Amino acid sequence: MPVGLSAASTVSLAADKLDTGNTTFMIISAALVMVMTPGLAFFYGGMVRVKSVLNMLMMSFISLGVVTILWVLYGFSLTFGTDAGGFIGKGDYLGLSGIGLTELWPGYTIPIYVFAVFQLMFAVITPALISGALADRVKFTAWTLFITLWVTVVYFPVAHWVWGAGGWLFELGVIDFAGGTAVHINAGAAALGAILVLGKRIGFKKDPMRPHNLPLVMLGAGLLWFGWFGFNAGSWLGVKDGVAGVAFFNTQIATAAAMLGWLAFERIRHGSFTTLGAASGAVAGLVAITPACGAVSPMGAIAVGVIAGVLCAWAVGLKYRFGYDDSLDVIGVHLVGGLTGSLLIGLFASGGVQSDVKGLFYGGGFDQLGKQAIGAFSVLGYSFVASYLLAKIVDLVIGFRATADEETAGVDQAFHAETAYDFSAVGGSLGRTPATGPVLPIGEENGSGTTENQAEQKKVDA
Template sequence: MPPGITTLAADAPTLSAANTGFMLICSALVMLMTPALAFFYGGMVRVKSTLNMLMMSFISLGIVTILWVLYGFSLAFGTDAGSIIGWSQDFVGLSGIGVTELWDGYTIPVYVFAVFQLMFAVLTPALISGALADRVKFTSWALFITLWVTVVYFPVAHWVWGAGGWLFELGVIDFAGGTAVHINAGAAALGVILVIGKRVGFKKDPMRPHSLPLVMLGAGLLWFGWFGFNAGSWLGNDDGVGAVMFVNTQVATAAAMLAWLGYEKLRHGSFTTLGAASGAVAGLVAITPAGGAVSPLGAIAVGAIAGVLCAMAVGLKYRFGYDDSLDVVGVHLVGGIVGSLLIGFFATGGVQSDAKGLFYGGGLDQLGKQAVGVFAVLAYSLVVSAILAFLLDKTIGMRVEEDDEVSGIDQVEHAETAYDFSGAGGGLSSRSTPPAPGTTAAPTNKKVDA
């Protein structure tokens, strides 16, 4: 994603209605990804945790939106301070921005850029929630989001995309969020689960998805929304780069889904719907940083490699004993690392920038830069997220009581359940009166409720 650039007055852009409309649509598509993620995660948990999983994503829409307006946009995209953080008083409360003021160097209003970036900020902490299913207090989760976006997401977004950010200045390529979103969220998820521990019954009780149709619906909506996430990150399409990213998004996702299913068939003997959904998401994650730097053939390679490696990675939690409930580490952390590093091999130098990867004559230079970006974000997010979780756990507590976890977090935290089975099954209608003993019921043409 290109940060603001300074142009000479003679070359100053003018507002483009086409680009502005396009970016508003892309912003809406990215917003859709958060409820889509809620469906995806909600179907993967057990019945007793469905509503809590949905709410852990939805609450991010509320909390992060307010924080973004108050100070988040300023921290992420304000005037650079030491290559670490930004700050612009005009961005605080979005109060000093003119209605027709353009984002620096582009043909869209600042308001449009701000709302597009807001949707990224909303989605990122929601991604973390999948690793924490079944066991986290909702109040603690809401406070964690507040702290995490403030001290982790906003600064990292500035490093990667803000004008003057140190990773951007280094030349790290991250078109739409491989480091700032997916590695950031995946590393945070790992840091938190190492602090709060495993679910009751982990590796003993069956914890299968309760609704695979819901998982597939969520995955499909994520795939749909991801076109706005990726193609919109060029902030317009005057030069065709966004179109290339759109194509590569589709291609890599398809390749990853097929690769995951192929691995699954060879390893476990079946093609599963969960594998198809997870493989698609792995491809979307991996192409997010790389899609503006590689060709469609390169996108196939990126997707296929990510599909296999992420499928292999999801099993590591059983080997090493960390309870990543819904495979956030295996898909988002590993997928983000794979996609970011493969830029160092497959970058053509002919789309987003002139940086070339190893396979296109660029040597190891770009791969080295990508590695710095990957491991800097990973280490920072992992450590700070673990510290935040530890502090919350020692003060207000992060986990629900064990009995509450076993009985169901939905009822405990939300006083609701996702499904009402009280009327399920056959039998007489509640409006029907059974015949008296020793008599025969008279025939009737009235329907009986099931």
């Protein structure tokens, strides 16, 4: 977004007074980004087992509560306050006090309050993304404590590096239009650090763990796709110069291309075009185009999407090769997708949208590619190490993982005293009968994962 791109940008957004058109656009964009968190909850919720659906939904919804309060108290100030050494903001906006109703965000035509609420929605969804990697096995209280610590120690500083005026990656000229580094690489690396502390689910690589509700997955993917237009186009903070329109269009293009790339990959490798593959491919494209939507042309967006769709489809199977249990493939989609989109800017930046910076394929040499690599891997390294340590602290203090009994019986009942579906309404007994033994609710035998996981589950079933 522009606040983190001024070192490379050729577009002047100097403002004299509040612009009602830009302000309205940004309020709508903030609402669209807010919808992404419930969309993510449905997307993840459909991919877990029946006994974990509500917990998966709540892991996203609790972020709406916790992060909102932290953002008001100190998060906005640490992220966008006056720079301190390139790594964090000062306490200019603690409690969001002393801000005038129409006081403008410096250099733009929108009020500070509107900018703050738009940025809040990014802060909310980023820790929620991590939750998919930890499905089925986390204490809800421990998760709440973890995201409180994580946004404070990891998200707020990293967002300042990338988008805050004076942040060291901002000053370096790293391009991240809407969150490839600050959101997706950040969350993916955090997921890897946390699952190394948590360990594998009971039955990982042994028991069937397929999605229990694919229509819910598709609904969630659709809501994410819809909300992502606000996520990306809104990150330009205005509509007067046409850049937001290109970002909007590139978002659609890359998402479609990634979905087709993922489906082609799974058809060649597994012989089927699956709904889960379509949904996962679309999300992979959304992730990859996020940092690049203001840097590439429409043809570049197609390239970014196809490459991301294929790479992410391949990457989700790495957990079986290396033995880490990333329940819903946060690493394969968000970490790999974020890295892909961020690095491809160094190849496909056209120099004709948000800035005059050109990538290697447009005659710009390796300069921008090197900057993108520094940004991507510095965020990856910091987030991984800090998240691993934070997960260790939570585990030592209150215990991060559910007990074996709670995990086996289901975290919905253990932590929320509820179940997602009431099967008594459809008739029949769900209890134990002498002839059949225990009868499980519909889908209880299923579990989580993407297309690559389904192929692995076929091997397990066989």
